[in-house]
Amino acid sequence: xxxxxxxxxxxxxxxxxxxxxxxxxxxxxxxxxxxxxxxxxxxxxxxxxxxxxxxxxxxxxxxxxxxxxxxxxxxxxxxxxxxxxxxxxxxxxxxxxxxxxxxxxxxxxx
Amino acid sequence: xxxxxxxxxxxxxxxxxxxxxxxxxxxxxxxxxxxxxxxxxxxxxxxxxxxxxxxxxxxxxxxxxxxxxxxxxxxxxxxxxxxxxxxxxxxxxxxxxxxxxxxxxxxxxxxxxxxx
Numbered sequence: 001x002x003x004x005x006x007x008x009x010x011x012x013x014x015x016x017x018x019x020x021x022x023x024x025x026x027x028x029x030x031x032x033x034x035x036x037x038x039x040x041x042x043x044x045x046x047x048x049x050x051x052x053x054x055x056x057x058x059x060x061x062x063x064x065x066x067x068x069x070x071x072x073x074x075x076x077x078x079x080x081x082x083x084x085x086x087x088x089x090x091x092x093x094x095x096x097x098x099x100x101x102x103x104x105x106x107x108x109x110x
Numbered sequence: 111x112x113x114x115x116x117x118x119x120x121x122x123x124x125x126x127x128x129x130x131x132x133x134x135x136x137x138x139x140x141x142x143x144x145x146x147x148x149x150x151x152x153x154x155x156x157x158x159x160x161x162x163x164x165x166x167x168x169x170x171x172x173x174x175x176x177x178x179x180x181x182x183x184x185x186x187x188x189x190x191x192x193x194x195x196x197x198x199x200x201x202x203x204x205x206x207x208x209x210x211x212x213x214x215x216x217x218x219x220x221x222x223x224x225x226x
């Protein structure tokens with residue numbers, strides 16, 4: 001299977017919370033990341049978490065890490081239409097070179 | 111605005127040809143990484159350059175090669191193009207210290223390569 005797995009699509013209503021999930025296989029992962037990619041653009045680093053943390057909050061974004069289950073999630077509070085994009089989960093080890101999932105396409109509708 | 115720029119934005123080549131893609135790193139960054147992103151996929155790591163030396167390589171054949179220049183701009187060269195090389199090519203720059211890496215990479219907008 002893939003090193004990093006994500007569901008491909010998520011549809012939410014504007015104002016609701018979005019939760020994007022990710023699982024990874026490497027227990028030696030050091031950093032776990034969430035990137036955002038808008039149409040026709042490169043990747044934007046949204047946030048990252050070190051593997052010895054279990055939660056990180058940054059404004060509307062909350063990252064939860066369950067290291068035992070190798071599960072990472074990104075919660076976006078009060079989702080807006082501008083949040084519509086593809087969200088990539090990634091992990092890295094000592095080399096800091098991330099391995100990406102296939103991305104979750106978030107669709108926000110009014 | 112990340113400060114990482116790439117050129118050209120789009121490119122069409124024929125199978126068997128060679129291509130050079132260019133990247134200008136964010137000011138002050140000394141490391142550049144190149145990724146290939148096929149349609150519907152996440153980016154795949156090609157290689158990384160640190161202070162003009164290759165510093166890690168993904169699972170790509172030798173016809174993918176690169177250069178990093180003293181001003182930290184970079185090139186990705188692909189020889190003998192194949193149809194499967196059609197993808198978005200992304201470069202990312204970061205600042206790596208002598209004893210520590212960086213977990214923050216700043217991506218450019220990418221070059222869309224189409225091989226026919």
